[in-house]
Amino acid sequence: MTRTVHPNRQDPGGRPRRESNGYRKGPVLLRGSLVPEETTDARLLKPEQDTSWLHQDPWRVLRIQAEFVEGFGALAEIGPAISVFGSARVKAEEPEYVLAEEIGHLLVEAGFAVVTGGGPGVMEAANKGACEADGLSVGLGIELPFEQGMNQWVDLGVNFRYFFARKTMFVKYSQGFIVLPGGFGTMDELFEALTLVQTQKVSSFPIVLVGSEYWGGLVDWLRDTMVARGTISPADLELLPVVDTAEDAVEAVLERVRVLAKERQAQEAASVEAGGAPE
Structure with a gap:
């Protein structure tokens, strides 16, 4: 969709302001010259700050706490869910967009x-x-330090200041991840989930890569370099099945969800028979 500039609409600095979804700073919407040059995450992690951090950090802790509370409250009742990741740069006419939509x-x-993630590209298509x-x-x-905004197909949207709070919501309220071609952000979410599953910080849940042409080189490198050097085990590669169609992606993640559900039911039944209470 092409956005136009209306000459009669100006930002506080007197410059014409283009129509956009705006910049989200928590619950606040900003546009034009009001968009900050530095994000909340960047300020938190900024090195060599002056001693004002002694007074600022307690308030940051409360803001972080509020993000978790708001996220938990908004998402607690969404029911079974699957997260879909992929590039924000994919256009509507590209195959990955059509695939994510399906x-x-x-x-x-x-x-x-x-x-x-609520943005454009693959995210918009899945929504x-x-x-x-x-x-x-x-x-x-x-x-983010550039205007992105929530895409128009989101029914329930939650905006976060901190990546770590947002990542927690993805893992806590999803039963699996489907990962389409993407950039650094997609890789970040992918390897965060892989690490949590591999280290058993979370119950094993399915992660499915879509697009053998895109992901094949990565999987080959993991096998030929990391497995060969012993930095990961051969079994770790089983955490990353690669498929090429929407049907195979959904079936792969749902099959693993069904297996895990049966395993949990068996564990609960065994615990009850042993006289204990299920965890």
């Missing part, structure tokens, strides 16, 4: 809400597919 649609048909299938479309946005 994945969102199929997930809803399977009884799941669809969770994305659109979920929305058009009359399912719940969720977006978890993040404050």
Whole structure:
């Protein structure tokens, strides 16, 4: 969609302001010259700050706490959900967009809400597919140093200042991840999830890569370099199945979800028989 500049609409500095989704700073919307040059995350992690941090950090802790409380409150009742990750730079006419849209649609048909980062590209496509299938479309946005905004297909959107709070929501409220071609942000979410599963910080949940041409080189490197050097085990590669179609992606993640559900039920039954209470 092309956005136009209206000459009669100006920012506080007197310059014409383009129409946009704006810059989200927590619950606050900013546009034009009001958009800050530095994000909340950047300020928190900035080295060599003066002693004012002694007074600022306690308030930051409260803000961080508030983000978790707001996120938990907003997402606690979304029901079974699958997260879809991928590039924000994918255009609507590209194959990955169409693929993500189909994945969102199929997930809803399977009884799941669809969770994305709420932005454009692959995220927008997955949200659109979920929305058009009359399912719940969720977006978890993040404050960035450039205007991005929540895409129009999000039914339930939560904006975060801190990446770590947002990551917690993805893992806590998703039963699996479907990962399409993407950049550093996608890789960040992918390897965060892999690490949590590998170290058993979370119950094992499915992670499916979509696009063998895109991900094949990465999987080859993991096998030929990391497994060969012994920095990961051969079994770790089983955490990363690669498929090429929307149907295979959804079936792969749902099959693993079903297996894990049966395992949990068996564990609970065994605990009850042993006289204990399920965890």
